[in-house]
Amino acid sequence: MAEEVIGESLANAAAEGESRAHSEIFSERLLVLLDDVLAGRAPNAGRFCGYCYHPLAPERASCPHCGRSTSEWAPAAAVPRAVFAMHRRRRGREGLVVRTIAWGGLTIGVIVALLPFVLADVTWWSVLAFFGLLFGFYVLSANLANSVGDALGYRWGQAIVRREWDKFRAARDGVEPHD
């Protein structure tokens, strides 16, 4: 039963990876730039789409990500602070989910690994079982964190960005949320 659930989550995670590119508000290039600016590796300056802030080459008259023209949406010289704020919250949430699953799995592993000592005396096999169980749970939780945790974190992070982007657009463009 548990294996079925995990298998299903893994399948969902794989399917999600394929659909990620299409559900993103921000382009892949902008996401990389946001990470770089937040890490202090790049300056927040350039020419960006006035709608979705995809980095635009100087000669570009329309955005390759959202398709909007620069005549209708005047290019921006920097990415707004609010976009960085939502991106930081998104990355924070993604990391939180992954860490929670990794540490949660390890904690359960330590408890389970200690059971042989509780139920039986300390012998060579209970010591062996302790390290075996610990190692097994370590591998399991690392894998779960990277597959299920990554997928769940992504979904949760996306929900944050979508909600905040709606609010941001309401303030910027005067459109109703969920436009």
Ligand SMILES: [Zn+2]
């Ligand atoms: Zn755009």
